[in-house]
Amino acid sequence: MTALIVGASSGLGRVLVQTLAEKGYSLLLIASESRDLDAIAADLRLRFNSAVTYLALDFSVESDPGRKIQIVLQDLPPLRILLLPLGYSCFDDDFSSNTKQIDLLLKINLSAPLVIIQSLLPQLLANQGIVVGFGSIAAVRGRGRNVVYAAAKRGLQSYFESLHHRYEESELKSHFYQLGFMQSNLTFGLSLPPLPVTSPEKVAREVIRRLGCKSGTFYLPTWWGLIALVIKILPLKLFRKLKS
């Protein structure tokens, strides 16, 4: 069975790839640049003897990523797992973004995952597949920062809720993870509230461990569910005072 990882060259995606390689999955990796994918694929082949194929797709310019992925999948074992740990945020996503920036944020965080899932649904359904998406704690309640990013991630969550609603567990499993603070290039240098920051390794282990579990939306680490609840019910006046 093939596991497809979109956003495989960085942060959580890269750790997920290694975790799956250790477990012996056949892998199809997708990221924006082939020189990064080339290095990851070589490493996985040497260290884990993995069957790895990769495809460089830049979602900021790619018009039909689903079709290109379909072509590559033709030569691989049946697709069973689709992981979408891709994401992009920018510092000035605070109502000052221009059209190009908004377009990029929406493409990477929302459009690309949706287009890819829709395109691969027939294979996933045929193989009783699993699709895993990743949201962010930043999208629990809209704020004056990460405006478009949070909107896109909330949109993605809604799409996963629709998948859950439409398909039985026996047809397709859909997992959507709301991630708390995690060490990554996205959070490097950010002034974060004084809460524990988890590692991509811990998150990846948990995501892979739960692959056989029922569909749903989950918080990782799980205690972020409580924080999210507090954020949701906090009166607006108080919520506005939370700068970060």
Place this chain on the structure above:
Amino acid sequence: MNLEKSPSVRGLALATTQYTSFDRQYSCSTSAQRPDRYRLIEALDDDMPRIARGSGVSYVAASFGQECTVQEMAAFNRFLAFDSERGLLKVEAGVRIADVLRFTLKHGWYLPVVPGHPAASVGGCIAADVHGKNPARDRTFHAWLQNIEIYHPARGTVSADSDVNTELFEASCGGFGLTGTILNATLRLVPAPSGMAIERIPVKNLGEAAWVLKKHTNVEMLYGWHNGLVSGGSFGRGVIWVGRPYDVLPIVSSTRARDLPSQLKIWPWRCWNHATLKAANTWLETRWRRADKITRSLAATFFPLNDSGPYFSAFGPAGLVEVQWLIPHATFFTFYEELEYLSSRLKPLIALMSSKLFVGNATGLGFAGEGIALSLQLAAPQKQHAFLEALTDLAIRHGGRPNLIKDSTLTASIVKQTIPNFTVLRTRLKQQNPGEVYCSELSRRLAL
């Protein structure tokens, strides 16, 4: 934290980060980047001062400095190609040397020159041109390097080896990271014996140690441990470790359950003083100062520092100073006699003294040449100025060559006096660093 992001390159993030050298003699806050994709290495403005950082385990501040953006290369830790017929391994610069050893031993090969710290990155080993367990036989890292790919904003990414871009290749080995960001390297391996038969030879003093070292030039492992707190003709009493291949043991690829971490938890106070150091040295002498032969797996012989976490932590917040001088054979005996006198007079807190034999010619700024290398680690550096000054003077008078990557007490003036052709070598280094965009505390302190 101060965050800047350039909208021009997706994923570029810079943040102010605090760095401290391994010997704890220099700290500063500076901007840092943790690139995890190749485009992010190239994302900084072309004229932005920078330096690549591997694991940050150099004793001195070679991988950071004021107003110099640090590019942390830890994410570039992938194995790229392995030729099991010819023993060639291509790895990214951020791969840790212990991981190289684990991988190669699994395939029946090993890299002869490996530094003491398992976390040292391959890029760091090239930049410092480190030596291994017997530099007299195996020379330095340079001797086992086939090729590098290196990025500099002025010339992009180029390949360099002994045939192509030779000057860049030579300047990068022992170039302290100032010739560009090393992206990957191809290493030359040799077939691995399954283990090492290690002989312990007790020596009465440093003079006898030099004699024993010279007698065993061609063995796989050769270094000495010495007690620096005894006098009366016994200064440097200790043991020489002599390791030869041993092929009866099964090859074991794991070094230990845990490597020494690159970041140690420093104890809140200094535990090393005359009494504790004397006790520690006595304990080690009791363990080691009798002739013995043991066999160990190759993996277990490479990283003696794995057992040294508490030793380094016990230096406390003030840290330590390591000085390492290569003293020519012709002057070594008078050098050590005068060193013994200095030590008995000034009572320095010598926590560790070790010796190695060097053979060969020094062609760059790295630590190489012919003679006996003597390393001293001193506790409470702020109280050792008199001894350190006297030792420097003594080493200079005896034709000594310092190790720039280990000794944070060195100045530009000392280096100029002790490295032959220093001005020519510095010019050669600068020619490979257009605009001098690569810099560090080390390069500024030594005017490299």
